[in-house]
Amino acid sequence: MKSYKVVIWKLSVNRSAKKPTHLVRWSVDGEPFHESHRTKALADRFRAKLLRAADKGEAFDTVTGLPDSLRGGKVALSFVELAVKYVDARWAEASAKQRDSMTDALSTVLAVPVKAARGRPAPTVLRRAARSYLLPPPRRERERPKEIAAALTWLSKASLPVAELSEGSRAQDLVDALTRRLDDKPAATQTYRRRRAVVFNVLQYAVELGALNANPLSQVRRKRGKRAVQEVDRRVVVNPRQARELLTALTYVGGYDRASGRRLRAFFGCLYYAAMRPGEALGLRRSDCTLPEKGWGRIELAETRPTGGKAWTDSGEAHDRRGLKQREAGEVRTVPIPPPLVRLLLDHVKEFGTADDGRLFSSERGNVIAASSYSRVWKQARELALLPHQVDSVMAARPYDLRHAGVSQWLNSGVPAPEVAARAGHSVDVLLKIYAKCIDGQEAEMNDRIMQGLGEDDGMP
Structure with a gap:
């Protein structure tokens, strides 16, 4: 200020x-x-x-x-001013989830590099002030409650110049804050990594502006904890029979006429048979699909509708409208789809039609289906299709686990990894690193193969 x-x-x-x-x-x-x-x-x-x-x-x-x-001009830029400049520079091109992540990380550390000053507001107030009023450009003109205005005034006065972050202790303080939640408990490893990446990019932006000579986070290392598990837990993966039973169970759940379960059956079928992400399925249009009466069909994926939250999308809708993940704008991914999915999609169009904009899957009012809605239906289907001990397990606990099952089924069927990666929208390295290759129910078959290789039977001596 x-x-x-x-x-x-x-x-x-x-x-x-x-x-x-x-x-x-x-x-x-x-x-x-x-x-x-x-x-x-x-x-x-x-x-x-x-x-x-x-x-x-x-x-x-x-x-x-x-x-x-x-x-000294740029060198005297405060950390709060730097954060606002960075958000302004990145906001237009960022997705809703990236905006959410960016403001979350910055609101965690904005009050760390500050000088000693009286009247420091509570951490929850400072975080709310930064995340909901200061950082998002569309929200800066909102009327500010008294405590929020006071918190932002304090923050602008107390924020240290960016140049002071070149001191090792200052950068270490930032890292320490990233490792903790508001209740001072340790943050999850993935949360820490995501937030650190944002703060690192902000400080790198300061280097570009000339406010820092080098990025201070490059010299600070967090004490190693348990490494985050990246591989998909094989226990969540269902086999083809279980997947079919789950899709059938959807026709028995929902409202009085059970339309909600039937309305979502083809949606979940896309997640399994085409290994689509939920956001990709929500953005699927009839014009993207080639659905012959017999044989294999084809889907040309071009748009995704991930849940972003009304606060972070340009449209003010809960779902963002983006191109495919990790692809250039306008790039299309082609996915051949097997006859079972072709039939599901044809039956869906015949019974429910499409939304006004051509989307295959929508609510009864034509809106994008909320994640809470399809997750609730999925929970009911699991309770019908799975055995009691399986319902209490992690097996297919989330709709996204159908995608894991689909990719695993392709790999176990002998489809080459490059082809699986192309259909699933991954690089080969990522595919082989995180996706399960073992489908539930194949352990006995694998054991038999090992015994055959040993030249012995499984009888007791």
Whole structure:
């Protein structure tokens, strides 16, 4: 923040030190500042610069207490100002989920590099003020409650210049904050990594602006904890028979006429038979599909409708409208689909038609289906299709697990990894690193193969 309310006092002498020093004292917007000099001449020279800047009508910074002519321009950018600049630069091109992640990470650390100041607001208030009022560009003009306005005023005054983050202890403080939740409990490893990536990019942006010579996070390492599990848990993967039973069970769940389960049956079929992400299935249009009466069909995926939250989408809708994940805008992914899915889609169109914009899957009012709605139906289908001990397990616990099952089924059927990766929308490296290759129910078959290789039967001696 800047202020023209500047008071500059006469020089004084600090006689409490072993060698007396000469103090230049001044205030900006009521906030006191001082700087000590060894000689009166040096102190008088610095005071003259302050007076000259004030006479020229320069605004003084409320954090450093200095006018722009003495701050070094870009170098004196505060951390809060840097965060706002970064968000402004990235907002337009960022997806709803990226905006959510960006504001979450920054609101976690904005109040870390601050100078000692009285009246520090509660952490929950500071976080809400940053995440809901300061960082998102569309929300900055909203009327601010009294406590939010006070928190943002405090934050703008207390935020340290970015240049001070070059000190090792300052960067370490940022990392420590990223490792904790608001209740001071350890954050999940993936949460830490996601947030650190955002803060690292912000500080790299500061390097580009000339506010830092190097990214201080490059030199700070977090104490290693347990490595995040990246591989898909094989226990969540259903075999083809279980998948068919789950899809059949959908016709028995829902409202009075059970239309909600039937309305979503082909949607879940896309997740399994075509290994589509839920957001991809929600964006699927009839024009994207080639559905012959017999044989294999084809889907040309071009759009995804991931859940982003109304606060982060440009349209104000809960679902973002984006191109395919990790692909250039307008790029299409072709997925051949087997006859069972072709029949499901044809039956769906015949019974429910399409939304006004051509989407295959929509609510009864034509809206994009909420994740909470299809997750609730999926939970009911699991209770009908699976055995009691399986219902209590992680087997197909989430709709997304159908995608894991679909990819695993392709791999176990002997489809080459490059082809599976192309259909699933992954790189081969990612595919082989995280996707399960073992389908539930094949353990006995694998054991038989091992026994055959050993040249023995499974009878007891």
